[in-house]
Amino acid sequence: MKKLFFIVILSVFLISGCTSNNIITLNGTEINNYNGTRLDSINDFRENSIKGPQTVNIDNYNLKITGLVNNPLTYSYEEILSKQVYKKLVQINCVEGWSVKILWEGILIKELLEEAGIKDEANTVIFYASDGYSTSLPLNYVLDNNILLAYKMNNVTLPAERGYPFQLVAEDKWGYKWIKWVTEIELSDNSNYEGYWESRGYNNNADLSGSKFN
Numbered sequence: 495m496k497k498l499f500f501i502v503i504l505s506v507f508l509i510s511g512c513t514s515n516n517i518i519t520l521n522g523t524e525i526n527n528y529n530g531t532r533l534d535s536i537n538d539f540r541e542n543s544i545k546g547p548q549t550v551n552i553d554n555y556n557l558k559i560t561g562l563v564n565n566p567l568t569y570s571y572e573e574i575l576s577k578q579v580y581k582k583l584v585q586i587n588c589v590e591g592w593s594v595k596i597l598w599e600g601i602l603i604k605e606l607l608e609e610a611g612i613k614d615e616a617n618t619v620i621f622y623a624s625d626g627y628s629t630s631l632p633l634n635y636v637l638d639n640n641i642l643l644a645y646k647m648n649n650v651t652l653p654a655e656r657g658y659p660f661q662l663v664a665e666d667k668w669g670y671k672w673i674k675w676v677t678e679i680e681l682s683d684n685s686n687y688e689g690y691w692e693s694r695g696y697n698n699n700a701d702l703s704g705s706k707f708n
């Protein structure tokens with residue numbers, strides 16, 4: 495009886511100890527410096543999305559992982575936010591000649607794909623968005639470069655114009671690979687898939703060091 499009493503007290507102690515140590519992250523104000531590097535601002539972007547800013551209702555929002563996976567998955571916004579958080583300082587460069595350096599925060603796409611189980615035939619990741627936009631990247635690029643799906647920039651939740659709930663951080667690639675308002679990630683074996691701008695003459699490879707056009 496004494497032993498049981500001791501166990502109960504110990505567990506209450508442990509549980510309360512754990513919860514009081516949890517860090518509750520509040521949505522802060524925008525930061526302009528990270529480890530000594532000056533950041534650009536969320537407001538430095540030029541908004542010229544194909545159909546203008548999209549408003550996503552988070553209550554009926556889902557992120558789907560489909561295609562060449564062992565088990566297709568569907569995540570709510572909260573489920574994505576509960577995953578391991580990663581941060582990266584990356585500059586986005588649009589072919590129109592502007593660039594913005596931002597501290598991005600989100601999850602690793604690799605971890606979502608591994609959770610769904612990547613089939614051997616898959617070699618391409620196709621991304622779809624709520625405005626009908628799409629783009630694609632080689633699977634190896636996504637796996638080898640720790641590519642992020644971001645929900646915060648400079649410490650602030652992405653605003654609607656910036657792609658809320660999620661924007662792809664396609665580092666070292668031109669801005670048209672940085673799809674906003676992502677709704678679906680499909681694994682495919684079609685390495686020639688062409689997204690919105692790619693099918694209109696922009697280079698499917700999109701390396702910053704390469705050519706902008708086909």
Ligand SMILES: Nc1nc2c(c(=O)[nH]1)N[C@H]1C(S)=C(S)[C@@H](COP(=O)(O)O)O[C@H]1N2
Nearest residue numbers: 540541542543544588623627669672673674
């Ligand atoms: N869904 C969606 N994502 C998109 C686009 C778009 O039109 N729709 N435009 C792309 C382009 S061309 C660029 S340069 C980046 C950043 O564009 P922004 O400044 O309009 O955010 O978003 C990319 N992602």
Ligand SMILES: [Mo]
Nearest residue numbers: 588589669670
């Ligand atoms: Mo762009």
